Amino acid sequence: MYDIKALYEAESISHGISLLKEHPQAQIIAGGSDVLVQMREGKRAGAELISIYGLDELRGVKLEEDGTIRIGSLTSFSHITKDPVIQKYINVLGEAVDMVGGPQIRNIGTIGGNTCNGVTSADSASTLFAWDAVIEVTGPEGVRRLPIHEFYIKAGKVDLRSAELQTGILIPKESYEGYFGHYIKYAMRGAMDIATLGCSVNVKLSEDKRYLKDVRIAYGVAGPIPMRAVHAEAAAKGLEINSDTIEKVGDIVLEDVTPRDSWRASKAFREHIARVLCKRALKQSILLAGGVIHE
Amino acid sequence: MSEKQYKLVKCIINGKAQEAIVDVRASLTDMLRNDYRMTSVKKGCEVGECGACNVIIDGECYNSCIYLAVWADGKEIKTLEGLMGPNGELSDIQQAFIDEAAVQCGFCTPGVIMSAVEILDSGKIYKREELRKLLAGHLCRCTGYQNILNAVEKTMYQRLGKELPDYLESR
Numbered sequence: 001m002y003d004i005k006a007l008y009e010a011e012s013i014s015h016g017i018s019l020l021k022e023h024p025q026a027q028i029i030a031g032g033s034d035v036l037v038q039m040r041e042g043k044r045a046g047a048e049l050i051s052i053y054g055l056d057e058l059r060g061v062k063l064e065e066d067g068t069i070r071i072g073s074l075t076s077f078s079h080i081t082k083d084p085v086i087q088k089y090i091n092v093l094g095e096a097v098d099m100v101g102g103p104q105i106r107n108i109g110t111i112g113g114n115t116c117n118g119v120t121s122a123d124s125a126s127t128l129f130a131w132d133a134v135i136e137v138t139g140p141e142g143v144r145r146l147p148i149h150e151f152y153i154k155a156g157k158v159d160l161r162s163a164e165l166q167t168g169i170l171i172p173k174e175s176y177e178g179y180f181g182h183y184i185k186y187a188m189r190g191a192m193d194i195a196t197l198g199c200s201v202n203v204k205l206s207e208d209k210r211y212l213k214d215v216r217i218a219y220g221v222a223g224p225i226p227m228r229a230v231h232a233e234a235a236a237k238g239l240e241i242n243s244d245t246i247e248k249v250g251d252i253v254l255e256d257v258t259p260r261d262s263w264r265a266s267k268a269f270r271e272h273i274a275r276v277l278c279k280r281a282l283k284q285s286i287l288l289a290g291g292v293i294h295e
Numbered sequence: 296m297s298e299k300q301y302k303l304v305k306c307i308i309n310g311k312a313q314e315a316i317v318d319v320r321a322s323l324t325d326m327l328r329n330d331y332r333m334t335s336v337k338k339g340c341e342v343g344e345c346g347a348c349n350v351i352i353d354g355e356c357y358n359s360c361i362y363l364a365v366w367a368d369g370k371e372i373k374t375l376e377g378l379m380g381p382n383g384e385l386s387d388i389q390q391a392f393i394d395e396a397a398v399q400c401g402f403c404t405p406g407v408i409m410s411a412v413e414i415l416d417s418g419k420i421y422k423r424e425e426l427r428k429l430l431a432g433h434l435c436r437c438t439g440y441q442n443i444l445n446a447v448e449k450t451m452y453q454r455l456g457k458e459l460p461d462y463l464e465s466r
């Protein structure tokens with residue numbers, strides 16, 4: 001038995017919003033792989049829960065008419081990995097969420113839950129940052145869309161205002177068209193582990209595939225919330241592709257990352273792997289985009 | 296303390312339509328064990344780490360300890376009990392666990408076998424490395440996993456009518 005004071009089950013998005021208005025203290029529960037575990041630990045003991053698990057309209061991936069990829073917030077990690085739209089356009093997202101926990105966790109865990117709890121280590125988050133994802137929230141006043149970097153306010157806190165629900169994650173066409181990316185999770189174990197650091201990179205190459213037209217580098221656990229390495233990205237744009245470029249870009253990320261010491265790893269170690277992972281992910285992204293790296 | 300809250304949960308368990316009034320605070324593990332006496336569903340960690348409580352819901356594996364019982368309404372659930380033949384026979388995968396000594400204390404076994412069932416029912420062929428990843432949501436304190444992998448891999452080849460690779464043959 002969980003120490004739940006009351007459970008309200010939303011039957012539709014609008015019903016969910018009115019439940020949130022009626023019970024402002026209540027915690028939203030999606031798949032439960034965070035909320036129920038926290039309850040077991042006593043952290044949310046005695047809480048009221050609003051379950052949105054039954055809202056099947058929030059499940060699934062769709063390619064909209066204008067080319068936007070819409071991921072329903074309740075789509076499970078395993079369904080994202082298996083989805084043909086994801087595989088075709090942003091396969092790296094499917095690969096990234098395939099590194100969450102273990103198989104059973106990937107069946108219950110949702111991408112909406114992963115982003116709403118605001119933690120920096122979320123395996124989906126750095127890749128969503130790297131692809132300029134847009135978060136869609138629905139509340140009493142209607143729908144609001146905001147860039148993912150604005151959605152994250154601080155550790156554990158996201159921009160969900162009163163009675164709002166996250167309903168979708170959108171990747172606009174201009175964010176993915178022509179881009180190829182790679183994610184690396186550094187963790188102590190191959191499964192059931194939280195990232196010591198995660199790095200997601202994607203690139204768009206020039207027509208002749210000799211130059212980096214655009215580079216996007218994002219991190220999890222390199223700061224209190226997921227982040228982009230803006231200095232390194234700016235420096236990378238327009239550079240000719242060769243191994244010096246990769247080294248250089250990877251070294252500049254130190255101007256961006258602000259990891260801390262924790263029991264999982266020291267700041268110094270995280271800074272080290274921030275550079276190494278960036279270089280490896282950049283290299284892999286260039287290869288996926290059809291580029292050749294000259295020594 | 297507030298009033299207790301209950302909900303009628305109707306679902307199919309191992310092919311049989313069932314219904315019960317369930318306390319909304321119950322996990323699916325609680326419901327399966329207490330209301331239906333499905334004691335193959337073990338309570339290990341109860342925080343989704345070990346896989347001892349793993350069951351199949353609508354064709355996918357879930358740790359039932361972190362799944363609210365009320366969510367099972369309308370779902371089709373399979374537990375290890377459902378693998379038993381009409382006269383109590385073991386299924387091929389259960390027999391393989393015995394043959395390969397993939398069972399020691401047995402506490403993790405029902406959960407691992409249900410993951411194996413999802414893997415085997417897919418009808419696909421997986422490499423050893425892929426099987427490792429597909430079974431990574433289970434902790435076993437006894438066997439060291441090697442025999443578990445052997446049992447699943449052998450059953451996979453047998454079901455598909457394929458020859459066993461050399462490293463599985465010699466036992």
Ligand code: FES
Pocket residue numbers: 337338339340341342343344345346347348349358359360361
């Ligand atoms: S008891 Fe459910 S995962 Fe351990």
Ligand code: FES
Pocket residue numbers: 397398399400401402403404434435436437438
């Ligand atoms: S056989 Fe004992 S825990 Fe696996």
